[in-house]
Amino acid sequence: MNDWMRKVFESKRAARQQLRALSFSEKVKLLEKLRDRSLAIARSPLRVRQHQKI
Amino acid sequence: MKGTLEVINEMQAEGVIGQYAIGGAVGATFYLEPSATLDIDIFVTLENPQGSSLVTLAPVYDYLRSRGFKTEKEHVIIEGWPVQFLPAAGALEEEALEQAVETEVEGVRTRVMTGEHLVAIALRTGRAKDFARILQFVESGILDAARLDSILKRHGLVEKWEQFEVKFLRGNE
Numbered sequence: 001m002n003d004w005m006r007k008v009f010e011s012k013r014a015a016r017q018q019l020r021a022l023s024f025s026e027k028v029k030l031l032e033k034l035r036d037r038s039l040a041i042a043r044s045p046l047r048v049r050q051h052q053k054i
Numbered sequence: 055m056k057g058t059l060e061v062i063n064e065m066q067a068e069g070v071i072g073q074y075a076i077g078g079a080v081g082a083t084f085y086l087e088p089s090a091t092l093d094i095d096i097f098v099t100l101e102n103p104q105g106s107s108l109v110t111l112a113p114v115y116d117y118l119r120s121r122g123f124k125t126e127k128e129h130v131i132i133e134g135w136p137v138q139f140l141p142a143a144g145a146l147e148e149e150a151l152e153q154a155v156e157t158e159v160e161g162v163r164t165r166v167m168t169g170e171h172l173v174a175i176a177l178r179t180g181r182a183k184d185f186a187r188i189l190q191f192v193e194s195g196i197l198d199a200a201r202l203d204s205i206l207k208r209h210g211l212v213e214k215w216e217q218f219e220v221k222f223l224r225g226n227e
Contacts, residue, residue, distance in 0.1 A: 019087035024083070024158070031055070031091065034089070035091065038090045
């Protein structure tokens with residue numbers, strides 16, 4: 001693994017640790033945002049068209 | 055989700071459900087970084103109907119429908135969140151409910167399964183997303199190894215854990 005990759009992994013690990021350290025209430029707010037976005041993506045016409053092709 | 059939990063607490067106060075605890079992806083979020091999920095898994099203890107040895111969720115659905123909440127397949131939409139009620143049908147779930155952790159979401163009290171019980175249930179369920187969640191737990195380093203070990207032994211999951219280790223963990227050593 002080169003230095004650049006190592007830095008990327010370290011930064012990801014640090015970001016995940018920060019998220020883990022949030023309170024449950026704060027995490028639940030993020031869950032709600034993630035859910036809203038997942039639903040918006042699922043409803044997107046592009047996604048629907050793609051799904052119909054399959 | 056605050057409103058959802060308030061309704062579930064009311065159900066408990068009115069005796070519609072017994073003890074409850076959040077499991078699944080939302081339960082895991084108590085310990086880990088949040089990851090996208092579309093529903094909430096609520097494990098509950100239920101009273102058997104008189105003269106029956108079968109546990110039924112019918113009273114739960116009837117109560118919620120009478121309060122105007124809609125159902126979608128196996129979910130009930132409570133204050134915007136699809137909720138799946140899962141009866142604690144086996145010894146593992148019963149233990150997970152007993153030992154769940156008390157917490158709060160925006161001032162509303164609730165209970166979440168321990169990380170070790172969430173891992174044991176995910177291991178037994180065994181879908182790809184369950185294994186991914188177990189890996190998140192392992193990587194986070196928050197599991198109590200002795201506690202997990204005793205749960206796996208008590209509920210006959212040691213062999214499954216060994217298979218999981220071979221497949222997903224030993225390659226990283």
